[in-house]
Amino acid sequence: MMEISTEMIKQLRQATAAGISDCKKALENANGDYNKAVEFLREKGLATAAKRADRAASDGMLELYSHSQGRIGVMVEVNSETDFVGRSDKFRAFAHEIALQIAASAPDYIREEDIPAEDIERETRIATAKAKEEGKPDAIIPKIVEGSLSKFKDEKVLLRQKYIRDENMTVQQLLNDAIVSLGENVVIRRFVRWELGESTAEE
Structure with missing residues (x-):
């Protein structure tokens, strides 16, 4: 289990306006993953920002x-x-x-959902070919590809940057x-x- 720091709780509280104990519980439940913690709070109806996300904005x-x-x-x-x-x-x-x-x-x-399927397929092919060229064992190639795709999204998706x-x-x-x-x-x-x-x- 990842250690949940006070700073992590503070960031989640600032963004969601949920209570301190709720934020701590959400982060523990998500093993420190910020976006999963927001989703957890949203499901429980505790995240103010998440609750507003469905309202029309024009x-x-x-x-x-x-x-x-x-x-x-x-x-x-x-x-x-x-x-x-x-x-x-x-x-x-x-x-x-x-x-x-x-x-x-x-x-x-x-x-993330704006990425066309063909772009994901292209990045998957590139990462797979690179891993094979480097002689990586077949058993760990899917994990390497997953890491490459995550890095690609972190660089190319505005909200993940x-x-x-x-x-x-x-x-x-x-x-x-x-x-x-x-x-x-x-x-x-x-x-x-x-x-x-x-x-x-x-x-």
């Missing part, structure tokens, strides 16, 4: 960000439930942070914090990221 804003003297451009749509929250400084600051994250970390997808300002938290945790802080559901709906020279490299 207000908000389009955040536009230009980075590195115009070499990288990002447009991201972030939604709130009401125009009142969508116009607040706190919401706009969050949308700006998400644009910065996308500019710096170049994700391909917002959520480490937050650029704090490596100890993910963008999902940042989003959970925003939902609790703003008192509304917040959704990162879609984004585009352009980098100077991309189109010419493909031609």
Whole structure:
């Protein structure tokens, strides 16, 4: 059983607004896995952020960000439930942070479930072939492939990425914090990221 630290409990409490003992129990139940602990609290009806996640969010804003003297451009749509929250400084600051994250970390997808099946299949093939080339025993190849896929998702899925300002938290945790802080559901709906020279490299 993984040791549950006070910091882990604090992070989960900040993101979900659940009680300290509930957060500790959820983390113990999930063996320290943050996302599983959030899911556990959600199932028990204790996670404020998770409870709000099903509420419709269609207000908000389009955040536009230009980075590195115009070499990288990002447009991201972030939604709130009401125009009142969508116009607040706190919401706009969050949308700006998400644009910065996308500019710096170049994700391909917002959520894990957004990854097309063919992309997973491609990464599985690459990881399997690499493991075989390195002479890994067949019995451990599935575990190696699973680790490679997890790393791929951590790099390419926005919500799984480490937050650029704090490596100890993910963008999902940042989003959970925003939902609790703003008192509304917040959704990162879609984004585009352009980098100077991309189109010419493909031609």
